[in-house]
Structure formats: structure tokens, C-alpha cells
Amino acid sequence: MDIAGLLTNFKDCPCGREHTFDTEIVEIGSGLTAKTGGILAGAGFPKKVLLVADRNTLHASPGLLESLKDAGFDVKLLIYEDMIYARVEQVREVEALLEDADGLISVGTGSLNDICRVAAYERKKDFCIFATAPSMDGFASDTAPIIQNNFKSSWQAAQPRIIIGDTAILARAPAILKSSGFGDMVAKYIGLVDWHIARMLIGEYYCPNIAALTKTATDRIFSMADRITEENEEVAGAVMEALVMTGLAMKLAGCSRPASGTEHVISHYLECHKVIRGIWPDYHGRKVGMATVYCNRLYRNLADRLETVHAGPDPTDWEDVYAHYDPKMLPDVKRLNNPTITDQVDPRLLEEKWPEIRRCIYELLPENEALLRAMKAAGAPTEPEEVGVSREFMADAIRYHNYMRHRLHLPRLLPMLGIDPMDYID
Ligand SMILES: [Zn+2]
Ligand SMILES: [Zn+2]
Numbered sequence: 001m002d003i004a005g006l007l008t009n010f011k012d013c014p015c016g017r018e019h020t021f022d023t024e025i026v027e028i029g030s031g032l033t034a035k036t037g038g039i040l041a042g043a044g045f046p047k048k049v050l051l052v053a054d055r056n057t058l059h060a061s062p063g064l065l066e067s068l069k070d071a072g073f074d075v076k077l078l079i080y081e082d083m084i085y086a087r088v089e090q091v092r093e094v095e096a097l098l099e100d101a102d103g104l105i106s107v108g109t110g111s112l113n114d115i116c117r118v119a120a121y122e123r124k125k126d127f128c129i130f131a132t133a134p135s136m137d138g139f140a141s142d143t144a145p146i147i148q149n150n151f152k153s154s155w156q157a158a159q160p161r162i163i164i165g166d167t168a169i170l171a172r173a174p175a176i177l178k179s180s181g182f183g184d185m186v187a188k189y190i191g192l193v194d195w196h197i198a199r200m201l202i203g204e205y206y207c208p209n210i211a212a213l214t215k216t217a218t219d220r221i222f223s224m225a226d227r228i229t230e231e232n233e234e235v236a237g238a239v240m241e242a243l244v245m246t247g248l249a250m251k252l253a254g255c256s257r258p259a260s261g262t263e264h265v266i267s268h269y270l271e272c273h274k275v276i277r278g279i280w281p282d283y284h285g286r287k288v289g290m291a292t293v294y295c296n297r298l299y300r301n302l303a304d305r306l307e308t309v310h311a312g313p314d315p316t317d318w319e320d321v322y323a324h325y326d327p328k329m330l331p332d333v334k335r336l337n338n339p340t341i342t343d344q345v346d347p348r349l350l351e352e353k354w355p356e357i358r359r360c361i362y363e364l365l366p367e368n369e370a371l372l373r374a375m376k377a378a379g380a381p382t383e384p385e386e387v388g389v390s391r392e393f394m395a396d397a398i399r400y401h402n403y404m405r406h407r408l409h410l411p412r413l414l415p416m417l418g419i420d421p422m423d424y425i426d
Contacts (some may be wrong), residue, residue: 189292
């Protein structure tokens, strides 16, 4: 991937900001495992490294250790049985082992990378991700979701200096992980609409170049829906590239707007309520993709059925909101809503901008049928039951998720319009 070229496109950006990121090398291609030692040595990566993997990801990467040793790396290993949850205990474990290493190599995806990204940030170590599945867009991100005391929150993390993806390995990744990556990508459509709405109504920072970059990457993956679960190196490489690209887009924007909107918060709501009860929350992209199907329906139905809107001050019943959160989450929910984000929204402006919001929905979102077809073709879940969520739990998530962020998304505006979102999801 031409990282330097990508940055050149952002020189003198019309948004007025200077865009940068820390990632220097992204190599995605066939047979890269055997070249990994050489790539790292060529980039001046320190020779004393800690390599973190789990049994599955190490098994999926034959030849990696030999390649590193042949290139003169002194490799210490930390191999987990099966990394499902990214917990603070594991972050601390990696940090302790980093005491006598100068660099960190994470072999895997998802939670495994999450603990390493945070440890590399806290210990300020040179960091490389060797990806084993195109399952989520966190590869190039500089934050990571970490569980502490059964509570998941976003931690500051290191953006890897080097990302390597061998398409031979990525293509062989389990279908469920590839479908998950697809779900995380289609979510960007909703995220882009929400970003526009925040720009229109509360003057939030927005960069047209970054939005266009995300849109292009998303369209490309959307068009490959039929081939996502094939064991095909070209497709796996394209998905991996798009996932890395949206991670870079977040770093360029200095916020997660280009890669996540209300669908990610719905997924987070479901996840928090599950994790707090010790239930496996399912793969990130599977929940996010399912939530995207519901949001797409909600947004398009609102646009179809409402030519104009009448808005008033936000009438949120706070006791009702609090009743839909676990007591452990309440302090955060209260903090994030004092003041609450709709305090910044002028009801008159919302009425005035509604036609532009509708246009934006039609321009950016796929048609409901097309989205459903693509999700099914890509093997991604489209109904809550498929990710262990009941209809009632999903309805709660749709109505109450937005209160766990101080951030503007379309569903957060619906109380101001006197609308129950569940009346628009059918
Ligand atoms: Zn810009
Ligand atoms: Zn995501």
C-alpha cells in the first residue's frame, strides 16, 4: 500500500487541518510471511522482540518464526490458548514481558491486537501487527476496546508502525471472521451519514477528503459481497486493505467519525449489557453489521415517510433512560449527558436541514433490499437472533444506545421530533 502517496493526497486539505499518521509501512500481498523478517529488518525494527499470538493465529502463520530468526531477530514468545476477551490483566501481562524487549509483534486480529496496541502505547515500544484475518477495522486504529471489571471501554493505543497481511493466510481465515470484516465495513455508510448530520447541525469538524476515502473503500468491498467467504487471496487482500484504510482514516480525522456511527454504538450497547453478565458478546463486525441493517432501514424509512419535520426541545425522560442501563454503567451515562448533546441542536435548524439530511441518506445509503442481499451473500448476520440478541433487547438498544455517547447521531434527534424509532423499522 502506498502510504506516502496516500498522505500526499491530503496535503493542503480543504478541511484546513494538517493530516498525519504514525503507520509507515503497510504490506498486503501473497507469500509475505517468509519475507516478514526482511521487511522488519529493512525498516530498522528493533531486534529484541516480544511476539504475542494465540495457538490458532500462530498455527495459521507457518514460517513466520523462522523468517524472523533468519533475519536475526531475538524472539520471545507469549502464546495464549485462545484470545477471546481483551482484558486489562492481559495488557499488564504483555507490558511486564516488554520490560526486556524493544519491539512488539502482534500475530492475530481483534482482541489479541487490542491488548498489544495498548501495551505498546503504555510502554512506548516499536509495534508491528501481523494480521491473520480480515475481521475488523482496528488494525491501524489508535484506540482499543479493553475490558476492566466486566466493563468495556476505549483505551488510548499505539498505531502500529508496520502492518503486514499475507493474503495466503488472510484467505484461509475462517469464513465467520471474513463475514465479520464485511459487517464492519458496510457500517461506514451509516457513519458517514451521521458525520454529515453532525456537521450540518452542530458544526462538527468534517473532512470531505477523508469521507470520500472511506466511501470509496466501502463501495469496493460492498461490490465484492458475493465473494467474501471464498478462499480467494485477491478478495481477502482487498478487504484487508479497506479495513486498514478506514483505520487510517480515523487517525487522519483525529476521531472515529469516518468509521463508525450509531450502528457501532448500538453494538456497544448490546456488548456492554452482555459483558456485564459474563456472556460472550460475539464478533464485533457481526453485531455491527446486523445493527447496520436495522439503521439503514430506519434512516431510509424516515427519509421516505417524512418530507418535512416539526422539531421541539429534547423531551428525554431521563429516569426511563437510566432504567435501561446497568447501575454500574450509570455514572458514565450521567456524565456523558450533562450536558447532553441535543442541547447544542437548534430545533429550527433541524427542520430547515431536514431536506439536506434526506438527500444525504439517499446519496450515501444502499437500498434496503440491496444491503440485505449483500449481507446474506457475504454470510453476515442480518437479524438480532443470529448474534444472540432478542427482539426486545434489540428494541432497547435502538431506543437507548445514544445516551452512552456525547455524540450526535440521527436516532438521538428522534425524541426532538416526537418519533419512536421502532415505528420506522419494518
Ligand atoms: Zn482534511
Ligand atoms: Zn468497527
